[in-house]
Amino acid sequence: MxxxxxxxxxxxxxxxxxxxxxxxxxIELELLDDPDQVSLTQADLxxxxxxxxxxxxxxxxxxxxxxxxxxxxxxxxxxxxLLHLSGPLYQNAFTSDKFNIVWELTYSRIISNNRALExxxxxxxxxxxxxxxxxxxxxxxxxxxxxxxxxxYSEAVNGTANPKRDSGAEIYAKMxxxxxDAIENLNKTSAISYSxxxxxxxxxxxxxxxxxxxxxxxxxQSRLVNTAESTAGINAIxxxxxxxxxxxxxxxxxxxxxxxxxxxxxxxxxxxxxSPGIVLDYMSNHLMNELxxxxxxxxxxxxxxxxxxxxxxxxxxxxxxxxxxxxSLPPAHYGFTIPFCTTVFQGYWGRDHGxxxxxPPDTGSRAIWGVYPVGGVFDNDSFAPIVSRSVGYQGSGxxxxxxxxxxxxxxxxxxxxxxxxxxPATYLREGITQSISKVMAFGxxxxxxxxxxxxxxxxxxxxxxxxxNYTAAASDDxxxxxxxxxxxxxxxxxxxxxxxxxRRTGMPNDLQPLRATDTDNFLRSFFYPTSSVSNNxxxxxxxxxxxxxxxxxxxxxxxxx
Numbered sequence: 302m303x304x305x306x307x308x309x310x311x312x313x314x315x316x317x318x319x320x321x322x323x324x325x326x327x328i329e330l331e332l333l334d335d336p337d338q339v340s341l342t343q344a345d346l347x348x349x350x351x352x353x354x355x356x357x358x359x360x361x362x363x364x365x366x367x368x369x370x371x372x373x374x375x376x377x378x379x380x381x382x383l384l385h386l387s388g389p390l391y392q393n394a395f396t397s398d399k400f401n402i403v404w405e406l407t408y409s410r411i412i413s414n415n416r417a418l419e420x421x422x423x424x425x426x427x428x429x430x431x432x433x434x435x436x437x438x439x440x441x442x443x444x445x446x447x448x449x450x451x452x453x454y455s456e457a458v459n460g461t462a463n464p465k466r467d468s469g470a471e472i473y474a475k476m477x478x479x480x481x482d483a484i485e486n487l488n489k490t491s492a493i494s495y496s497x498x499x500x501x502x503x504x505x506x507x508x509x510x511x512x513x514x515x516x517x518x519x520x521x522q523s524r525l526v527n528t529a530e531s532t533a534g535i536n537a538i539x540x541x542x543x544x545x546x547x548x549x550x551x552x553x554x555x556x557x558x559x560x561x562x563x564x565x566x567x568x569x570x571x572x573x574x575x576s577p578g579i580v581l582d583y584m585s586n587h588l589m590n591e592l593x594x595x596x597x598x599x600x601x602x603x604x605x606x607x608x609x610x611x612x613x614x615x616x617x618x619x620x621x622x623x624x625x626x627x628x629s630l631p632p633a634h635y636g637f638t639i640p641f642c643t644t645v646f647q648g649y650w651g652r653d654h655g656x657x658x659x660x661p662p663d664t665g666s667r668a669i670w671g672v673y674p675v676g677g678v679f680d681n682d683s684f685a686p687i688v689s690r691s692v693g694y695q696g697s698g699x700x701x702x703x704x705x706x707x708x709x710x711x712x713x714x715x716x717x718x719x720x721x722x723x724x725p726a727t728y729l730r731e732g733i734t735q736s737i738s739k740v741m742a743f744g745x746x747x748x749x750x751x752x753x754x755x756x757x758x759x760x761x762x763x764x765x766x767x768x769x770n771y772t773a774a775a776s777d778d779x780x781x782x783x784x785x786x787x788x789x790x791x792x793x794x795x796x797x798x799x800x801x802x803x804r805r806t807g808m809p810n811d812l813q814p815l816r817a818t819d820t821d822n823f824l825r826s827f828f829y830p831t832s833s834v835s836n837n838x839x840x841x842x843x844x845x846x847x848x849x850x851x852x853x854x855x856x857x858x859x860x861x862x
Contacts, residue, residue: 361702387656414434436480436483449826449827517535517708524805570675570695570696583651583656591790609670612649612650650668672743693747825857
């Protein structure tokens, strides 16, 4: 029998979470008894965990009910040229309130839920619920460390006023333990199964693979500061074989085409397709150049090009009314070797990195998100302006949080830099193959039968050219740059791994520089959220965004731009 104070705490947590989350959850709860007599069994474990799973999607992708892009993935994509960054400088590209929602969801939702869930799960032998909750917490907390730096954890959500920050290294150590505990719980026999699991449908084996993959990711992330530990940890996971290796095990959030309360479409689809003729995002000139032939020693078009981008127009800008940089000379630090202002390929109408010029009436001309991953439109040369939200998959896209292709690229990096088990070239080929297969399978409902659907010969030609370039590379640095370039391309839709890998490796080494200036102050971490600084006397704001997180021991200058 729990004491009265414990029962009161559970009751207050449960009721508070109900009112906070009821507007966006799909689970309906009926409180038929006296609300002053809420029992422990009424604090539905499914409710807590479902709330956490949706919070994880919102942390990664952003809240679909907001106009701005406020998830960690979008910010990482902008910083690494997977998506256009307005800029003009890194210091002011993202305000300190950028991740207020991410902070709130991590502490007030996920960690708070888990502190309430754990004793209930143990009492009810709901070990599967507990294991899944622990994995979600590990992903959310380590993402804060990777993006921001030292954050509160040991004193978080335990009643401590003004919790102190733990070092990132200390938190990583705690997360290894938390993930091991999660795996142990998932291997136990549970009295209650989690039937409403939004990611793996209640499959504990898949959650264990994801947990091990997260450990592999943390080992790789910290390889510069814990080389021996990282090498041993990665080899142990490879030896186990119990990690994400196929698309069947991919960890992703599946959005739907439903736009009624709640709007469950991919947030980037909702942002760009809802108002007919009003496209808000600019695509990255760098990435669109990268996927076309004739750039970076490639003569073959990337098979994913028409899945990633949809062209509304069959030409580029023709005057300064359409694009203010039209006809201008590039800035001195670009020279004439870096693409400037526009792509050299017709219809791929985007913007340079950090271009913050005014917005001309070009929303019906810009290239836009394609079918992958937001559930948009496959480019079949129709060049039809987007004038309706009822196009393509209508937003039933995915958030690709951890895919098997990503794992192969990580293992290629690990094999080349740490000497872990396996051949880097084999991992590289498999990573490219799995990425292309994933993208094409996702868009097959639109591309199948189209003359623009890549053939097997097209796919083979692309992969063979990359592998030939890899074999011909004269140094490990050149080989690593090829691995990271292909990883970068495969990460379209996932700015988290793109942002982390760029700071970890400094590659791809030819990303388009900021338009405004030849800068040496890349965004090595984000500002602390305003809400965390204003509400905690132990939390000071950092002076600038060049502050490096604990695992980033690369040179402060002359490394990345």
